[in-house]
Amino acid sequence: MGLTTTGLDVARQIEVQRGFFKTGATRSIAFRLSMLTFLKQAIETHEEAIYDALKVDLNKGRQDAFTTEIGFVYGEINRMEKQLRRLAKPRRVKTPLLHFGSKSEIRFEPYGNVLVIAPWNYPFQLALAPVVGAIAAGNTVVLKPSELTPNVSRVLREVFETAFHERFGVVIEGDAEVSTAVLEEKFDYIFFTGSTRVGKIVHQAAAKHLTPVTLELGGKSPTIIHKDADLRLAAKRIAWGKWLNAGQTCIAPDYVFVHRDVQETFLRLIEEEAFSQYGNGVGVGSYVKIVSDGHLERLTGYLEQGNIEFGGQVDPETRKMAPTVMTNVPLDSKLMQEEIFGPILPVLVYDEIEDVITFVTDRDKPLALYLFTENEFVKERVLNRISFGGGCVNDTLMHVAQHNLPFGGVGASGIGGYHGKYSFETFSHRKGLVHNTTKFDLPFRYMRSNTDSKWMRF
Numbered sequence: 001m002g003l004t005t006t007g008l009d010v011a012r013q014i015e016v017q018r019g020f021f022k023t024g025a026t027r028s029i030a031f032r033l034s035m036l037t038f039l040k041q042a043i044e045t046h047e048e049a050i051y052d053a054l055k056v057d058l059n060k061g062r063q064d065a066f067t068t069e070i071g072f073v074y075g076e077i078n079r080m081e082k083q084l085r086r087l088a089k090p091r092r093v094k095t096p097l098l099h100f101g102s103k104s105e106i107r108f109e110p111y112g113n114v115l116v117i118a119p120w121n122y123p124f125q126l127a128l129a130p131v132v133g134a135i136a137a138g139n140t141v142v143l144k145p146s147e148l149t150p151n152v153s154r155v156l157r158e159v160f161e162t163a164f165h166e167r168f169g170v171v172i173e174g175d176a177e178v179s180t181a182v183l184e185e186k187f188d189y190i191f192f193t194g195s196t197r198v199g200k201i202v203h204q205a206a207a208k209h210l211t212p213v214t215l216e217l218g219g220k221s222p223t224i225i226h227k228d229a230d231l232r233l234a235a236k237r238i239a240w241g242k243w244l245n246a247g248q249t250c251i252a253p254d255y256v257f258v259h260r261d262v263q264e265t266f267l268r269l270i271e272e273e274a275f276s277q278y279g280n281g282v283g284v285g286s287y288v289k290i291v292s293d294g295h296l297e298r299l300t301g302y303l304e305q306g307n308i309e310f311g312g313q314v315d316p317e318t319r320k321m322a323p324t325v326m327t328n329v330p331l332d333s334k335l336m337q338e339e340i341f342g343p344i345l346p347v348l349v350y351d352e353i354e355d356v357i358t359f360v361t362d363r364d365k366p367l368a369l370y371l372f373t374e375n376e377f378v379k380e381r382v383l384n385r386i387s388f389g390g391g392c393v394n395d396t397l398m399h400v401a402q403h404n405l406p407f408g409g410v411g412a413s414g415i416g417g418y419h420g421k422y423s424f425e426t427f428s429h430r431k432g433l434v435h436n437t438t439k440f441d442l443p444f445r446y447m448r449s450n451t452d453s454k455w456m457r458f
């Protein structure tokens with residue numbers, strides 16, 4: 001194993017962490033709580049540098065950066081600090097009569113050495129929210145941030161260096177090549193957030209060592225607007241969820257299916273809402289930029305695949321693309337085949353809700369789904385028939401901010417989930433234990449070759 005771009009010897013790093021985990025130090029709850037406190041303090045110390053890095057890498061404004069990145073991580077740490085002792089307690093379970101005399105429990109034990117691989121779109125939050133869970137469950141951590149947000153990656157390394165000794169937590173910076181090298185090593189758990197394409201590569205690498213994984217992946221998340229929906233509110237909440245982070249959100253509405261009867265009104269309202277919330281985007285100081293020239297080029301290509309209802313302006317200098325709605329988009333176009341992951345929203349029309357259900361279930365299971373309706377029958381039909389990671393009725397994105405819900409995908413959009421107590425469970429092995437009595441011994445289970453007892457005659 002060679003050196004990474006920052007000169008780290010990956011194999012040595014992992015060996016050091018493996019040795020430290022074996023000492024048992026991370027198993028103490030007091031140790032884990034200290035590490036969470038150190039992490040929080042290191043974030044506080046570097047807060048200005050984090051804001052600056054998010055501004056340079058993605059043009060994120062302070063409020064946006066706090067709500068969707070820094071504040072989110074503080075919230076995860078604070079809640080974990082409050083809950084950890086309760087979550088980590090062994091859980092007694094009922095003992096059936098067959099096991100008379102014994103007691104049973106589930107103990108939550110750390111897997112050991114965890115690898116977290118993070119993407120660029122919420123580069124701070126999506127790196128550290130899993131790390132909080134890994135620490136709380138008593139694991140050591142290697143974090144590999146995205147190379148597409150290099151300033152955030154550097155600050156993450158500084159935060160780790162401030163908070164932890166390398167034997168407990170270390171950031172390995174670098175690109176796909178470094179990631180590939182890290183994945184050759186044996187970890188006890190891998191938590192990956194990124195594209196479905198790379199998720200498959202990570203899953204294969206994990207399979208070589210039979211390492212369990214959480215895969216937080218992407219895909220096309222549908223939004224359905226039924227004819228009875230509150231259209232003004234639907235337009236407002238879709239505009240917010242779609243153009244936050246310039247559409248570079250894994251659970252952003254990817255495309256909209258609107259009922260034919262309300263299509264025109266919806267198109268008018270979404271244009272009004274887009275403008276009132278984000279202006280024309282391109283000229284607005286706080287509007288997030290596209291992460292790289294390559295992604296801007298990919299998104300610009302989509303603009304030719306249908307009618308632009310509004311938006312479509314691109315500024316290569318600032319790497320910004322306006323909030324854009326497109327109609328008459330062919331279903332076999334790239335725009336409707338690939339995850340958009342940018343500020344373009346195709347709007348399709350439907351007559352029967354059944355057609356939408358067929359359309360969605362014929363494709364990969366989405367990470368999120370949003371439904372706008374007041375009709376209970378339509379709601380239950382959609383929610384019961386379509387499999388998707390998670391979502392909202394009459395809203396967008398808000399399920400990710402509800403920390404009592406597990407967050408994750410299903411099928412091509414991911415494996416497993418996290419946030420809040422689910423993060424603790426994700427990074428813990430459930431060890432099932434029976435404690436039997438030695439005061440007596442029931443004879444039924446033993447084989448007796450020389451007896452004709454009726455118990456043995458089956």
Ligand code: NAD
Nearest residue numbers: 118119120145146175176179180194195198216217218250
């Ligand atoms: P990506 O898959 O390109 O990269 C993610 C991470 O994997 C990066 O750290 C990258 O360096 C690394 N990587 C890239 N190629 C690799 C390879 N061949 N082998 C090993 N590692 C490799 O994803 P991205 O572009 O950073 O993020 C966008 C994608 O992530 C979108 O599909 C989006 O939907 C998804 N996403 C999902 C969630 C979620 O919670 N489910 C959250 C954010 C983003």
